[in-house]
Ligand code: ADP
């Protein structure tokens with residue numbers, strides 16, 4: 611168990627690091643951020659920062675030597691860097707977990723090897739593989755980069771040979787992966803957290819809606835049968851155990867029209883779809899993550915409210931913010947980003963409802979009226 615006043619190193623300076631740092635502070639820890647930019651959202655609330663390239667070993671060394679344990683808040687760090695950090699200080703989750711979740715091939719292969727269903731997929735290395743993809747998956751299918759994708763970037767829906775050729779050229783870096791398009795009626799996610807003593811907890815299943823490939827709205831708990839809820843949680847637990855996870859992991863899943871649960875992707879860090887936990891659970895995803903990587907006990911998730919979470923994206927955020935502050939029901943969270951570029955996640959709002967008291971679609975819309 612890490613003692614109070616110890617320092618947690620967080621690789622990455624974004625909002626997930628920021629909210630993890632705040633949770634760490636509540637538990638009496640210090641945080642030290644490694645970021646490639648000054649004034650990163652996480653650095654604004656941390657007690658120390660190292661600014662420099664994630665690829666520069668002298669920067670990594672300087673960072674690691676100032677902390678007691680290391681975690682990360684974004685996935686696209688080079689594995690060699692994380693492996694190097696692990697020679698200096700303990701890193702949670704492990705570089706192996708990171709490696710699998712960084713690469714859609716390794717990820718799907720890992721899941722399928724553990725009998726966890728995903729959509730059908732094939733690897734695409736060269737133009738000719740497009741023919742195989744169309745034969746095996748049928749149009750439309752989804753072509754994605756295997757690495758570095760986020761918020762729907764690095765992927766395209768393919769309906770014709772011509773679209774395939776164009777996307778093959780435009781999507782980078784290669785190799786690519788072709789996935790059968792899932793006819794889902796719901797997207798859900800489960801946050802699962804485990805510490806070194808194999809204590810494990812799952813948060814309640816979240817229902818997610820995307821706009822332009824970016825998460826727009828989360829609803830918790832997901833409005834699906836309890837059988838599906840349990841199944842989704844079982845899948846998340848199985849993945850966490852198979853990975854020997856230490857830390858938190860977000861598991862994104864589809865429910866298709868046959869009620870099959872298919873895993874889409876996994877993210878070994880706090881997840882946007884878990885932000886509702888900040889106001890509807892006594893111990894939110896960030897605190898649970900910090901507890902896990904510092905090997906503190908993991909209390910059961912006692913969700914006390916139902917909740918919706920709406921992302922605040924792009925320039926409109928500043929216009930909405932005064933209204934959010936005036937609205938007695940919205941709990942606003944801003945990430946401290948200076949420039950509100952289109953598509954950039956600037957913050958989110960949580961709205962709580964009584965336990966097992968989620969309103970219908972109309973009520974959800976009304977609660978979010980001006981957003
Ligand atoms: P990202 O890393 O950008 O989150 P995802 O693979 O999660 O990438 O894709 C983003 C969104 O695109 C998903 O949440 C889902 O709405 C849609 N999507 C991705 N893959 C598929 C698929 N195989 N079938 C149907 N929809 C998909």
Ligand code: MG
Pocket residue numbers: 862875
């Ligand atoms: Mg995703």
